[in-house]
Amino acid sequence: xxxxxxxxxxxxxxxxxxxxxxxxxxxxxxxxxxxxxxxxxxxxxxxxxxxxxxxxxxxxxxxxxxxxxxxxxxxxxxxxxxxxxxxxxxxxxxxxxxxxxxxxxxxxxxxxxxxx
Amino acid sequence: xxxxxxxxxxxxxxxxxxxxxxxxxxxxxxxxxxxxxxxxxxxxxxxxxxxxxxxxxxxxxxxxxxxxxxxxxxxxxxxxxxxxxxxxxxxxxxxxxxxxxxxxxxxxxxxx
Numbered sequence: 490x491x492x493x494x495x496x497x498x499x500x501x502x503x504x505x506x507x508x509x510x511x512x513x514x515x516x517x518x519x520x521x522x523x524x525x526x527x528x529x530x531x532x533x534x535x536x537x538x539x540x541x542x543x544x545x546x547x548x549x550x551x552x553x554x555x556x557x558x559x560x561x562x563x564x565x566x567x568x569x570x571x572x573x574x575x576x577x578x579x580x581x582x583x584x585x586x587x588x589x590x591x592x593x594x595x596x597x598x599x600x601x602x603x604x605x
Numbered sequence: 606x607x608x609x610x611x612x613x614x615x616x617x618x619x620x621x622x623x624x625x626x627x628x629x630x631x632x633x634x635x636x637x638x639x640x641x642x643x644x645x646x647x648x649x650x651x652x653x654x655x656x657x658x659x660x661x662x663x664x665x666x667x668x669x670x671x672x673x674x675x676x677x678x679x680x681x682x683x684x685x686x687x688x689x690x691x692x693x694x695x696x697x698x699x700x701x702x703x704x705x706x707x708x709x710x711x712x713x714x715x716x717x
Contacts, residue, residue, distance in 0.1 A: 529709070530643075530693055530709070530710045530712075531707070531709050531710065532649075532695060532707040532710070533707070534704060534705065534706075537703075537704075544703075545703075545704055579648065579649065586703035587637060587699040587703050587704075587705050593639065593651050593654060594649075594651075594705060596648040596649040596650070597648060598647070598648045599648055
């Protein structure tokens with residue numbers, strides 16, 4: 490019973506291609522996130538959706554487009570992949586926003602993207 | 606801009622040694638504080654969190670952290686580490702805007 494599941498776990502592709510990473514959570518949470526972890530393990534938020542509505546959109550190239558068909562899913566589509574996009578992408582979810590007090594992030598296992 | 610700083614990039618300890626990992630943040634308002642752990646090849650898991658009340662919080666696996674507001678710090682401690690504690694540790698801060706900002710992580714290696 491994986492709480493936050495991401496697919497694929499590994500993705501190797503050529504520069505210039507378009508790829509998607511899917512994320513689903515079965516926790517009944519209303520907020521979902523995408524984080525990028527670079528080669529130095531630094532984690533940075535990319536996007537956050539609450540009930541399918543975009544609430545956090547960091548300075549991310551517009552080649553990255555999140556899509557939330559419903560509150561249990563948040564997919565990440567990346568156009569025209571570049572070498573610098575190589576990273577581990579983590580999906581996460583929470584019930585409500587994190588400023589509320591008791592809420593915490595639950596992370597998925599990560600999707601390692603390698604752009605050649 | 607809000608930031609989180611973890612002073613130790615890589616810490617190497619022998620089993621049974623005591624651990625303290627530093628974390629400082631820059632934000633003057635009310636914050637919620639977290640420590641996450643990432644075991645090799647795995648996803649991030651919550652170790653402990655602070656929202657309010659007692660500034661000394663206890664988490665899983667014998668970890669604890671102390672929030673010192675005057676020092677903007679939230680250091681992680683464990684009195685006696687085990688080989689299985691080898692992992693990457695991340696401090697994170699959430700402000701009232703609801704955005705969780707992570708530190709750059711500290712790699713802990715425990716020698717058996």
